[in-house]
Amino acid sequence: MSTPAALFANITQNTQIAPDIYLMEIEAEIAEAAQPGQFLHIRCSDTFAPLLRRPISISDADKKTGKVEIIYRVIGQGTHLLCQKRPGDRLDIIGPLGRGFPMPEEGKTSIIIGGGIGVAPLLYLAKQIAKDHKNGHLPLTFLGFATKQEAFGIDFLSSLGIKATICTDDGTLGYKGFPTTLFKEHLSQYQDKSNLIIYACGPKPLLSSIKDIAAGEHITAYLSLEERMACGVGACLGCSVKSSQAGYKKVCKDGPVFEAGEIELE
Amino acid sequence: MTDNTDLTVNIAGIKMQNPVMVASGTFGFGNEYKNFYDINKLGALVTKGLTLMPKAGNPPPRIHETPAGVLNSVGLENPGVEQFIAKEWPCLSKLKIPVIANISGDTVEDYYKIAKQLSTLENLAALEVNISCPNVEKGGLAFGQEPESASEVIKAVREATRLPIIAKLSPNVSHIQKIAEAVVSAGADAISLINTLLGMAIDIHSMGPVFCRKFAGLSGPAVKPVALRMVWEVYEAVSVPIIGMGGITTWQDAVEFILAGATAVAVGTANFVNPMAPIEIIEGLKTYLYLKETNLHDLIGAAH
Numbered sequence A: 001m002s003t004p005a006a007l008f009a010n011i012t013q014n015t016q017i018a019p020d021i022y023l024m025e026i027e028a029e030i031a032e033a034a035q036p037g038q039f040l041h042i043r044c045s046d047t048f049a050p051l052l053r054r055p056i057s058i059s060d061a062d063k064k065t066g067k068v069e070i071i072y073r074v075i076g077q078g079t080h081l082l083c084q085k086r087p088g089d090r091l092d093i094i095g096p097l098g099r100g101f102p103m104p105e106e107g108k109t110s111i112i113i114g115g116g117i118g119v120a121p122l123l124y125l126a127k128q129i130a131k132d133h134k135n136g137h138l139p140l141t142f143l144g145f146a147t148k149q150e151a152f153g154i155d156f157l158s159s160l161g162i163k164a165t166i167c168t169d170d171g172t173l174g175y176k177g178f179p180t181t182l183f184k185e186h187l188s189q190y191q192d193k194s195n196l197i198i199y200a201c202g203p204k205p206l207l208s209s210i211k212d213i214a215a216g217e218h219i220t221a222y223l224s225l226e227e228r229m230a231c232g233v234g235a236c237l238g239c240s241v242k243s244s245q246a247g248y249k250k251v252c253k254d255g256p257v258f259e260a261g262e263i264e265l266e
Numbered sequence B: 001m002t003d004n005t006d007l008t009v010n011i012a013g014i015k016m017q018n019p020v021m022v023a024s025g026t027f028g029f030g031n032e033y034k035n036f037y038d039i040n041k042l043g044a045l046v047t048k049g050l051t052l053m054p055k056a057g058n059p060p061p062r063i064h065e066t067p068a069g070v071l072n073s074v075g076l077e078n079p080g081v082e083q084f085i086a087k088e089w090p091c092l093s094k095l096k097i098p099v100i101a102n103i104s105g106d107t108v109e110d111y112y113k114i115a116k117q118l119s120t121l122e123n124l125a126a127l128e129v130n131i132s133c134p135n136v137e138k139g140g141l142a143f144g145q146e147p148e149s150a151s152e153v154i155k156a157v158r159e160a161t162r163l164p165i166i167a168k169l170s171p172n173v174s175h176i177q178k179i180a181e182a183v184v185s186a187g188a189d190a191i192s193l194i195n196t197l198l199g200m201a202i203d204i205h206s207m208g209p210v211f212c213r214k215f216a217g218l219s220g221p222a223v224k225p226v227a228l229r230m231v232w233e234v235y236e237a238v239s240v241p242i243i244g245m246g247g248i249t250t251w252q253d254a255v256e257f258i259l260a261g262a263t264a265v266a267v268g269t270a271n272f273v274n275p276m277a278p279i280e281i282i283e284g285l286k287t288y289l290y291l292k293e294t295n296l297h298d299l300i301g302a303a304h
Helices: A077-083 A116-132 A154-159 A179-187 A204-217 B080-092 B108-118 B141-145 B147-160 B176-185 B221-237 B251-260 B277-292
Strands: A005-018 A021-027 A039-043 A054-062 A067-073 A090-097 A109-115 A140-145 A165-168 A196-201 A220-224 A240-242 A248-250 A257-259 B009-011 B014-016 B020-022 B044-046 B063-066 B069-072 B099-103 B124-130 B165-168 B190-193 B197-200 B215-219 B242-245 B264-267
Touching: A005 A067, A005 A077, A021 A077, A021 A090, A039 A067, A054 A077, A054 A090, A054 A116, A067 A077, A067 A116, A109 A116, A109 A179, A109 A204, A116 A140, A116 A154, A116 A196, A116 A220, A140 A179, A165 A179, A179 A204, A196 A204, A204 A220, B020 B277, B069 B221, B080 B099, B080 B108, B099 B108, B108 B124, B108 B147, B124 B147, B141 B147, B147 B165, B147 B176, B176 B190, B176 B221, B190 B221, B215 B221, B221 B242, B221 B251, B242 B251, B251 B264, B251 B277, B264 B277
Parallel strands: A109 A140, A109 A196, A140 A165, A196 A220, B020 B044, B020 B264, B044 B099, B099 B124, B124 B165, B165 B190, B190 B242, B242 B264
Antiparallel strands: A005 A021, A005 A090, A021 A067, A039 A054, A039 A090, A054 A067, A220 A257, A240 A248, B009 B014, B063 B069, B069 B215, B197 B215
């Protein structure tokens, strides 16, 4: 795991890419260390309102340019302040944090499934898998959004040569329905499923569904979880998720990416 | 020039290079913040709360943000004293600063046993006895609420160890001075306060409490005025050294606590917000003392 740093990064871009969804680009030395699935712990305010940092996953990082990107949805006070920041402002970050997605072994077929804002970390993952390319092919990607307006990342994937299968809850873009349904249909094509590796991030129902499918079909699956956090580094034990063994794991330090069998999703 | 400022303090035999500690439960066993600075620069480190047997802790959610504060319901998750000694202590014992073990128990006997076990550790600087954790049904709360039960726990720990004992008081009491007097007569060498304030949050969508255990512990800047008042009161009641904590985020906060009567201070929730907070507080204290042309010892309780 890379060593996290606490630093101020220069914001180079912060633009709205869909309703309530923003893409922020920063210049930070951590671009070199950032792995897909890892996150930044961001202090959105200089005051105590809100007090805690906000964990936001890394949606892209480029060693050469030293740029790191995050894509976030404006939900509460913290992200509202975040979206008001301008290029040239400084961003108080700790990162990169957490255990990211392990890269697929050679010869594996990667399948990426994402829903809503959960698509963000999968973009960086897709890029890294595509770049590796020793697997012979690009990751198969299934993405779901509420509606056409809220879709993002499709052009990014296209630029990598990845043609994502898109669906929306209302059918305004791609198929009408959930990405898990499409994935299930797709899965029936495979005689031998032992070669597949699944990567997923999105709402709880999506993750639960993937976890069930993976368990039933004996496919390795990695899920990226979200939980409210305080410290982000494993000290406060606040962001717990039930372990399938005993006790709890910490989303910030043991995750946010877990092998589906490691954890219980209620 | 300010580098020569003398910040050393001695709390019941615990020699600290400066009065800034990190509070139990906010710093794990010292591993998590090593990436950000040399933790040997701290005054002392207090471990995550330990119990005799391992504790899995409470089901999620465990934290909930409030205005300038955080409610937590971690439930004393810890590996138990044996695992602590086997896995965490080898690394902790190599630190150059005093390490203080924070202990909790369900029964007086638990406190006795855990104190006895930890007393075998060479280099352990002191025990901080948590008689106040509001998170576990059978836990510290009952002990810390009454002078008699608080005294009983400290007496048991006193019997079990020759290490300095720091009694960590709960703010969820009506007469903090009586509890302070009771733990000192029972053998406490120092007092730390405050632990978290009992609070709660309700989810207006599910229309029920946010936390499984309903109530949770409030910390952060929101509790600072309460903590400061209690340090003030305890300073007037007892003569043992006080470690002040509760919402300390800046060096100005630390100075307030020292002026109220604290010999040392502990940084808790602020670690989560700004990992560099303890270091910034140490630096700020030095500058303050230099500019005020005073020394730390003259500052303690000077506001009274």
